[in-house]
Amino acid sequence: MEILNAILPPREIKDGEQLWIQPVSSTPATRPDVIALQEQLDLRLQQRQARETGICPVRRELYTQCFDELIRQVAINCVERGLILLHVRDELRMTIAAYETLYESSIAFGIRKALQAEHGKGDMETKILDLEAKNRELERSVNELMARCEAIERQETERRHIDEKNHNEEIQFLKRANQQLKAQLEGIISPRK
Structure with a gap:
């Protein structure tokens, strides 16, 4: 007893x-x-x-x-068996207490990680907004530069056409002048009849 x-x-x-x-x-x-x-x-x-x-x-x-x-x-x-079962019960209680402690610490760890992720989420959203704004600015800059390039190409094409036209006119002028000088030279060199 x-x-x-x-x-x-x-x-x-x-x-x-x-x-x-x-x-x-x-x-x-x-x-x-x-x-x-x-x-x-x-x-x-x-x-x-x-x-x-x-x-x-x-x-x-x-x-x-x-x-x-x-x-x-x-x-x-059997007292001995009862004592063994008592040890089993005490060991089981210690194991459960260890699991509870582990569970509570894992919950705390999970909450900390979730808070960090939530905090990091705000930072990431801010970074995303900044990068999107920068991207829009760069796209606008690219569009402006493309427009300037197209304008410069048009100007150069027009200038080249004008230069070619002037060059052709000058060649025609020089050919006519050459023809006239040839005619004059032949008139001077050829014997008069």
């Missing part, structure tokens, strides 16, 4: 100023007791609407109570 009380300490219930101590039952469990425990666990899980998957504090509380009852039942028949 002392080992059983060490494994599962008695519950203390305070009613006003009255303190009641409920020790753990040392009555061994029978097969119908185990079946009743299973049915009672299923019924309480359903009544308290425990979730079947994920983290559920209700399901965890009910399974903890059921596991304590199993430890009690085993410890009554």
Whole structure:
């Protein structure tokens, strides 16, 4: 009985100023007791609407109570097995506590990353707007330069046509002058009749 009380300490219930101590039952469990425990666990899980998957504090509380009852039942028949199950329970609690800590830190990490991403999103949107404005300015500049190039090409084409026309006119003038000079020269050189 002392080992059983060490494994599962008695519950203390305070009613006003009255303190009641409920020790753990040392009555061994029978097969119908185990079946009743299973049915009672299923019924309480359903009544308290425990979730079947994920983290559920209700399901965890009910399974903890059921596991304590199993430890009690085993410890009554074999104290050593009861102690082993007690160690298993304590190890399970430490593992769950470690998982909870890991979960909470991962949530905090995720929130930090989401905030950083949100903050970076504003910076990126500002950068995108700046780059789009710069792009529009560069496109306007390219359009202006293209227009200037086209205007210069038109001017050069017109100037080349004018230069070609002037050159052709000068050639024609020089040919006519050459013809006249030839005619004059032939008139001077040829004997008069």
